[in-house]
Amino acid sequence: MRKLRVVIAKPGLDGHDRGAKVIARALRDAGMEVIYTGLRQTPEQIVSAALQEDADVIGLSILSGAHNHIAPKLMSLLKAQGMDDVLVLVGGIIPDVDVPKLHEVGVKGVFLPGTPMQAIIDFINSHVRARA
Amino acid sequence: MGATADTDRMRWQRETLEPALTKAPERAATFTTISGHPIHRLYTPEDLAALSAEADIAEPGRFPYTRGIHASGYAGKLWTMRQFAGFGTPQETNARYKALLAAGGTGLSVAFDLPTLMGRDPDHDLSLGEVGKCGVSIASLADMEALFEGIDLGAITTSMTINAPAAMIFAMYLVVAERQGVDWRQISGTIQNDILKEYIAQKEFIYPPRPSMRLVTDTFAFCTREVPRWNTISVSGYHIREAGATAIQELAFTLRDGIEYVQWGVEAGLDVDAFVPRISFFFNAHSDFFEEIAKYRAARRIWARVMRDRFGAKDERSWKLRFHTQTAGVSLTAQQPWNNVVRTAIQALSGVLGGTQSLHTNSLDEALALPTEEAATLALRTQQVLAFESGVTDHVDPFGGSYFVEALTREMEEGAIAYFDQIDAVGGMVAAIERGFPQNEIAEASYRLQQAIERREKTIVGVNDFVQREDTPIPTLYVDEQAAAAQLARLRDLRASRDQARVRGALDAMKAAAEGRDNLMPPILEAVRAYATLGEMCDALREVWGEYEEMAVI
Numbered sequence: 001m002r003k004l005r006v007v008i009a010k011p012g013l014d015g016h017d018r019g020a021k022v023i024a025r026a027l028r029d030a031g032m033e034v035i036y037t038g039l040r041q042t043p044e045q046i047v048s049a050a051l052q053e054d055a056d057v058i059g060l061s062i063l064s065g066a067h068n069h070i071a072p073k074l075m076s077l078l079k080a081q082g083m084d085d086v087l088v089l090v091g092g093i094i095p096d097v098d099v100p101k102l103h104e105v106g107v108k109g110v111f112l113p114g115t116p117m118q119a120i121i122d123f124i125n126s127h128v129r130a131r132a
Numbered sequence: 133m134g135a136t137a138d139t140d141r142m143r144w145q146r147e148t149l150e151p152a153l154t155k156a157p158e159r160a161a162t163f164t165t166i167s168g169h170p171i172h173r174l175y176t177p178e179d180l181a182a183l184s185a186e187a188d189i190a191e192p193g194r195f196p197y198t199r200g201i202h203a204s205g206y207a208g209k210l211w212t213m214r215q216f217a218g219f220g221t222p223q224e225t226n227a228r229y230k231a232l233l234a235a236g237g238t239g240l241s242v243a244f245d246l247p248t249l250m251g252r253d254p255d256h257d258l259s260l261g262e263v264g265k266c267g268v269s270i271a272s273l274a275d276m277e278a279l280f281e282g283i284d285l286g287a288i289t290t291s292m293t294i295n296a297p298a299a300m301i302f303a304m305y306l307v308v309a310e311r312q313g314v315d316w317r318q319i320s321g322t323i324q325n326d327i328l329k330e331y332i333a334q335k336e337f338i339y340p341p342r343p344s345m346r347l348v349t350d351t352f353a354f355c356t357r358e359v360p361r362w363n364t365i366s367v368s369g370y371h372i373r374e375a376g377a378t379a380i381q382e383l384a385f386t387l388r389d390g391i392e393y394v395q396w397g398v399e400a401g402l403d404v405d406a407f408v409p410r411i412s413f414f415f416n417a418h419s420d421f422f423e424e425i426a427k428y429r430a431a432r433r434i435w436a437r438v439m440r441d442r443f444g445a446k447d448e449r450s451w452k453l454r455f456h457t458q459t460a461g462v463s464l465t466a467q468q469p470w471n472n473v474v475r476t477a478i479q480a481l482s483g484v485l486g487g488t489q490s491l492h493t494n495s496l497d498e499a500l501a502l503p504t505e506e507a508a509t510l511a512l513r514t515q516q517v518l519a520f521e522s523g524v525t526d527h528v529d530p531f532g533g534s535y536f537v538e539a540l541t542r543e544m545e546e547g548a549i550a551y552f553d554q555i556d557a558v559g560g561m562v563a564a565i566e567r568g569f570p571q572n573e574i575a576e577a578s579y580r581l582q583q584a585i586e587r588r589e590k591t592i593v594g595v596n597d598f599v600q601r602e603d604t605p606i607p608t609l610y611v612d613e614q615a616a617a618a619q620l621a622r623l624r625d626l627r628a629s630r631d632q633a634r635v636r637g638a639l640d641a642m643k644a645a646a647e648g649r650d651n652l653m654p655p656i657l658e659a660v661r662a663y664a665t666l667g668e669m670c671d672a673l674r675e676v677w678g679e680y681e682e683m684a685v686i
């Protein structure tokens with residue numbers, strides 16, 4: 001069986017990569033193929049990485065407060081590429097009032113501080129698209 | 133220990149402990165600190181056997197300063213209550229500073245937004261959505277003037293958390309002082325200026341490590357001559373710990389960074405005792421109370437010995453490790469946020485009992501957003517309760533001689549020195565960073581802790597135990613896009629009103645200095661006076677030195 005392929009990306013100008021790295025390791029230990037993009041990736045770079053890697057899932061780690069700019073842009077780029085079946089997740093410091101806005105643009109899961117790694121693994125397994 | 137020696141401890145174990153354990157077993161087979169460091173059940177005089185009261189512990193104010201750098205501790209002078217703050221426009225932050233000073237704060241601490249930290253102007257593509265969000269936006273001297281409007285730089289001390297563009301931001305501060313008529317020789321404060329921990333943990337770097345180190349040594353040399361009371365660097369373990377390091381890793385990597393700066397300063401031709409006394413440190417105060425106290429005590433002892441023995445420093449001010457402490461942001465939880473007040477109080481107490489020179493206490497809402505004014509005030513009040521009600525300030529180093537704390541201090545020291553040996557073996561900290569060594573050690577430790585939390589071997593109240601289904605929401609600060617709009621307008625006006633030829637000339641002079649060996653501070657100061665923007669100044673050096681990209685490893 002093909003392993004799930006996950007792109008973990010760190011958009012925004014900040015360098016707080018602890019969460020991204022912990023999640024990347026946890027998903028890898030859960031049997032997924034994890035590609036970590038590194039810091040300060042633009043939405044264009046993330047979509048291009050996801051396309052090249054044939055990703056099933058994109059996980060964005062955002063702690064800078066720029067989620068309202070980054071997520072809509074990323075979602076529209078995915079759509080333009082016909083990749084809107086890729087499961088997109090956001091983790092980080094997201095004010096409560098912004099969570100519905102992220103769901104509205106198509107982000108399926110928003111994970112706030114304190115979320116167990118297992119909850120994210122379970123969410124991916126139950127929401128990822130079925131592949132031929 | 134000889135086979136015949138039946139010590140008090142052994143008798144106690146046999147006659148008192150074992151029957152007690154039979155009746156009531158302990159909660160766990162082994163105990164460790166939050167860093168995973170093993171802790172024994174009991175510490176006794178035997179644990180102090182390897183330590184010399186005179187050489188290793190000594191009295192406060194005496195080498196190696198394990199018990200503190202001041203003979204009278206806080207009975208003489210309390211720590212500085214320095215609350216880190218900044219958001220939105222310079223004008224908004226200026227108002228917050230005036231409120232903090234009016235509430236009894238004794239020093240300012242500037243938080244800059246991400247574009248500023250990364251040396252980008254508000255109108256750069258990468259600044260989209262980030263202007264004024266995590267701190268105050270400072271794009272030019274005009275913004276720095278607004279930030280300190282009505283605040284006498286001769287009467288306060290200011291700490292500025294700025295690293296990759298530290299030289300440029302510091303130059304802006306100096307020019308504000310100059311225009312207030314305050315002598316540079318009289319002003320005091322700190323620039324963080326610690327680029328090594330950016331590569332290790334915080335990741336807000338611009339240039340490759342080696343030219344970045346030159347910018348740091350240029351500020352050392354400049355301040356030694358022109359701004360003698362300024363703390364030229366705050367070598368920071370805070371971010372290393374926040375990125376997931378253990379207490380020993382925080383201690384080891386921070387002090388080894390300090391050694392690297394001293395080494396580079398010496399190699400640049402500076403006399404050790406001319407610049408080392410202006411180096412200060414910045415540590416985290418995490419949740420494991422005794423481990424933190426031991427860490428601070430060990431830090432002082434290690435630094436004193438390294439400065440005297442490795443670098444031959446003769447001035448005792450070079451031996452004394454002074455440090456700022458901030459409670460652990462990473463320990464704050466979004467769940468049941470009021471619990472954070474308690475965590476912060478305990479962490480702050482460890483910093484005080486560890487002998488910190490200044491302290492920032494986090495606000496209860498910081499796992500959710502930047503703090504509200506009410507939350508920031510409560511955090512300051514926490515320090516005031518410790519300082520004026522708890523009585524812990526009236527005697528020096530109350531844990532000195534504690535079997536446990538002295539043993540743990542020794543273990544912290546040994547752990548740090550073992551890391552020094554590994555880093556020295558690869559050629560120093562810049563070389564170790566280029567190999568990703570500290571970065572990987574921290575990522576490993578961070579993952580181990582997260583696994584321990586998920587297995588519930590470590591408890592986080594309100595997160596993996598004592599969970600409440602519904603939290604009562606607390607008010608949070610929401611930084612909207614108005615700050616960005618205001619900063620963009622200010623920047624447009626600035627670019628339209630300044631002398632462009634003077635700006636271009638100053639930027640060219642910076643590039644020429646970067647290509648050669650002259651100290652960069654004078655041309656940076658000239659560019660600041662010409663109202664060159666931060667982005668323009670940083671770009672001038674990007675053209676000469678290029679930008680750093682780290683290897684992305686997990």
